[in-house]
Every structure is written in C-alpha cells, then in structure tokens.
Amino acid sequence: MALNHFISFPRLGSNAWIKFIQRPTSTSTQDLISYACSICGAPCKSQAGLNYHYIKRHSGKLSSYLRRNPVETYVQIFGTNYKSLSTRELRYANGLVVTLEGKHRGFWYSFVNGQGGGPLKAISHALDTANFSETMKMALQISGLKPSQFLDLQMEDDFEAVNPDTSIWDATKMARINTAKSIWSACEPLKGTLAARYLIEHRKIPTQTLSLLFFKFLGPSKGYREFIDSDTYETKTNGNPALVVPVQDGFGTLTGVQRIYLDSMTGNKFAKYSRTKFSKGVIKNSAAVIQKAQFNQPLILCEGPETGASLAAAFPHVSVLASLSLANLQGCGEVVKAQSPSQVIVAGDLDDNVANQELLRFHFQSLQDQMDVEIRLIVPCCSLRKHGDWNDILIDQGISEIKRQIRL
Ligand SMILES: [Zn+2]
Known part of the structure; x- marks a missing residue:
C-alpha cells in the first residue's frame, strides 16, 4: 500500500507535516473493547459502526471547520513546500491546487491524477488509510481543537450543508471535463499548422503519418469556456499555439486534453516554460488517443504523445494509446480493453534509474492483471543513451529500428 500511495500521490507527504506527528493508533485495548x-x-459495537458514527455525527462539521482556514489546514496536510500562494489558490508542484475562495474554498484538486475533494479525503490519502476513524482523529488534531471545543462549536448552516467529499467533487470533475470539451472544439485539424511542423521538423514524424493521428491544433487567441461548475463558466482566450491530444475513457468519451505549447518562431516546444505540457479534464483511468485501428488488432500503450506518434509511424495498422504518466499506466486498463486488442504491447521509456524501472514494472503488472490477452513490456534499447523513448529511436535510427525492436 505504501508504494501505491507514493504513486498516486507523488508530492503528497514529501514535506508534509503530517508525517511528523504521531499517527493515531487504532489498535489500543480501549478501541478493541468499546470502539468509543x-x-x-x-x-x-464495531469498527464499521464507529466509522459510520463519525461520518453521520462529526465529519460534515469537522470538514467545514477545516475548510474555513484552508491555508492553515492544507500546509499541515501537504506540507509547507508549496509553489505559490495567492488570495485565490495555494499551488503545489505537480498540478496540486487548493482553492482558497468562492464556493469551492477549501477543496483541492490534482491535475496529474485527476483526483480531488475536501480536507478529509486529503488526510485519508496522506495517511494512506481506508479507516475513517484514523482520518477523523488526525483531522481533529489538525484543527487544533479539543473534543469539547469541537462539540461546542457553532457552524453556519450554509457552510455545513455541502457534503465536501462527494457532491462538489463530482461537480468539479464534470466542470473540468466540460472545459476540456470546450478546448477540443476550439481546435482545428493538424494539417499545415505549427503543430504539424513541430511533429515533422522536430520529432521527425513522417508527413503521411499525420493524417492518421488524433491530434489537433489550438491556435493563439482561440476562445474556450472554463467551467466553474455545471453551468457557470468564464470565457478564456488561449495564449500560445499548442498541439492538443485528446484523452478518452473506455466509452470513447472525451474526458480531457493535453496541450503541448509551442514556440511560434521555432515550432519547437516552448522553451520559456520548464513545463510545456498542460492537462485539462480527467486523465486518470482515461488514455490519450494517438491512433485507432480496427478491433482485434494489436494495441500499443506508451507514455507520451510524441513517442506514441513515433510508434504510429512504424505501425499504421495498430491502435496506439498514451497513459500520459507512469502512474496512469494501470488506469488505462478499461480503455485498452474497449479496443478488443489481439495483443497488447506496453512500450515503456528507457530509464537507468532503478527506482523508475521498478515503478514501470509495478504498473505494468497491475495492468497485466486486468488483461485477458497476451501483454508484453518492451523498453527501447539505445546503445548511446541512458534515458530514451521511442521518439529518440526514430530520430537516431529510423522507423526500421522501431520495427526491429517491437515485433508484432
Ligand atoms: Zn461521536
């Protein structure tokens, strides 16, 4: 479980205060006898009964109280090592955002793994526990209140009416999906755009492959709707030109997009930002669609869109999907199965870091457990590199070398 926790929450706990306070014990004699x-x-009468009691009697009020002072609450959960703090939001690395104002005040969302919720859900993740009693004990500790003070506390009704860890979270998720759909509909076909130039000139993708790819182009100053909830939105204007990759779930519904921002002068990835790839919508348990084939054909699952385009160039008759992160590899199971592939190739990236190799194997095995067809893991063999992906193979040695290493 500890490994799983690390994977789904890469930044959480790395500098978090929660690690340094004593974890509540749930196995004391007192608890075993009475579950008070x-x-x-x-x-x-039981642990389950106690959990139910906490949910019914105390969780709404405690969650509301913790949301009143979101900064104080979340630095105790996610740590003090945040990236930025404004009146609107508290931002951590890896796309983890806490909203500080408006009706979503005190809610967090992780753009990387598509999860979010209220403070109690964050605490459960940080403790890596499914035991709600442990979560509640820690939540009370974070509030700084004694039990008697908490019981005496009067909360305004409107703040307590919201169930923080379900309803708003679903609405937030839907808003993000709707924003992604709006971005996607503002896009134009790839041909003749800066995104096509990026793929051909800088990634050496053959021109004839482009018509098979699901990618689109989002031009500068294109407008789209950023949804705040199901029917409220702000009109936004896109800044720099971007290559846009669609992200779909197992039903083939668009749940997200990934934008790769490009420098309009060079046509390459935008060098001004250290990070050029931005996801919107829900990525977890969905996959980026690079190329789709008929059913009963082989399917290749890789990590990034560019490496996916390189594999599509080598194999025009197979489906190619990208997980967009190592952590989401196992989350792609439903999307992979929906294609009814004859076999599955997980085309990993080459990384000489042993911990990353372990992670890749772990996620591969989790995916393998979900499959009922042959599935293989293939990592590129590059004699000159310690790190590399299938696009490096394409650039260094050409399409024939990809075909030599991945035999279908
Ligand atoms: Zn109670």
Whole structure:
C-alpha cells in the first residue's frame, strides 16, 4: 500500500507535516473493547459502526471547520513546500491546487491524477488509510481543537450543508471535463499548422503519418469556456499555439486534453516554460488517443504523445494509446480493453534509474492483471543513451529500428 500511495500521490507527504506527528493508533485495548468515539465518547459495537458514527455525527462539521482556514489546514496536510500562494489558490508542484475562495474554498484538486475533494479525503490519502476513524482523529488534531471545543462549536448552516467529499467533487470533475470539451472544439485539424511542423521538423514524424493521428491544433487567441461548475463558466482566450491530444475513457468519451505549447518562431516546444505540457479534464483511468485501428488488432500503450506518434509511424495498422504518466499506466486498463486488442504491447521509456524501472514494472503488472490477452513490456534499447523513448529511436535510427525492436 505504501508504494501505491507514493504513486498516486507523488508530492503528497514529501514535506508534509503530517508525517511528523504521531499517527493515531487504532489498535489500543480501549478501541478493541468499546470502539468509543474519540470526540463525543459514544460507544460503538464495531469498527464499521464507529466509522459510520463519525461520518453521520462529526465529519460534515469537522470538514467545514477545516475548510474555513484552508491555508492553515492544507500546509499541515501537504506540507509547507508549496509553489505559490495567492488570495485565490495555494499551488503545489505537480498540478496540486487548493482553492482558497468562492464556493469551492477549501477543496483541492490534482491535475496529474485527476483526483480531488475536501480536507478529509486529503488526510485519508496522506495517511494512506481506508479507516475513517484514523482520518477523523488526525483531522481533529489538525484543527487544533479539543473534543469539547469541537462539540461546542457553532457552524453556519450554509457552510455545513455541502457534503465536501462527494457532491462538489463530482461537480468539479464534470466542470473540468466540460472545459476540456470546450478546448477540443476550439481546435482545428493538424494539417499545415505549427503543430504539424513541430511533429515533422522536430520529432521527425513522417508527413503521411499525420493524417492518421488524433491530434489537433489550438491556435493563439482561440476562445474556450472554463467551467466553474455545471453551468457557470468564464470565457478564456488561449495564449500560445499548442498541439492538443485528446484523452478518452473506455466509452470513447472525451474526458480531457493535453496541450503541448509551442514556440511560434521555432515550432519547437516552448522553451520559456520548464513545463510545456498542460492537462485539462480527467486523465486518470482515461488514455490519450494517438491512433485507432480496427478491433482485434494489436494495441500499443506508451507514455507520451510524441513517442506514441513515433510508434504510429512504424505501425499504421495498430491502435496506439498514451497513459500520459507512469502512474496512469494501470488506469488505462478499461480503455485498452474497449479496443478488443489481439495483443497488447506496453512500450515503456528507457530509464537507468532503478527506482523508475521498478515503478514501470509495478504498473505494468497491475495492468497485466486486468488483461485477458497476451501483454508484453518492451523498453527501447539505445546503445548511446541512458534515458530514451521511442521518439529518440526514430530520430537516431529510423522507423526500421522501431520495427526491429517491437515485433508484432
Ligand atoms: Zn461521536
């Protein structure tokens, strides 16, 4: 579980205060005998009963209280090593954002793994526990309140009416999907655009491959709708030109997009930003669609869009999907199965870091467990490199070398 926790939450806990305070013990003799509520003292007959008691009696109020002062709350959960803090939001590395104002105040969202919710869900993740009693004990500790103070606390009704860890989270998720759909509909076909130039000139993708790719181009100053909830939106204008990659779930529904920002002078990835790839929508349990083939054909699953385009160039008759992150590899299972492939190739990236190799194998095995067809893991063999992907093979040695290393 610890490994799984690390994977789904790469930044969480790295500098988090929560690691340094004593984890609540749930196996004391007292708990085993009576399962008493640590807040009001009510006795329960079982752990499940106690969890239910916490949810019914105390969770809404405690969550609301923690959301009142979101900065104080979340630096204790996610750590003090944040990237930026404004009146609107608290931002951490890897696309983890806490909203500080408006009706979503005190909610967090991770753009990388498509998860979010209220403070209690964040604490459960940080503790890596499915035991709600542990979460509640830690939440009370973070609030700084004694049980008696918490019980005496009067909360405004409107703040408590919202169930922070389900309803708003679903609405937020839907808003992000709608924003992604709006961006996608503002895009234009690839041919003749800067994105086509990027793929051909800088990534050495053959021109004839482009017509098979699902990529599109988002021009500068194109407008789209950024949804705040199901029917409220702001009109936004795109800045720099971008290559846009569609992200779909197992039903073939668009759930997200990834934008790769390009420098309009050079046609290459935008060098001014250290990070040029920005996802919008829900990525987790979905996959980027690079190329789609008929059913009963082989399917290649890789990590990034450019490496995917390189594989599509070598194999025009197979489906190519990209997980967009190592952590989402196992989340692609449903999308892969929806293509009814005859066999599955996971085309990984070459990385001489042993920990990353372990992670790749771990995620591959998790995906393998979901499959009922042959599935293989193939990592590129580059004699000159310690790190590399299939696009490096294409650039260095050409399409024939990709075909030599991946035999279908
Ligand atoms: Zn109680």
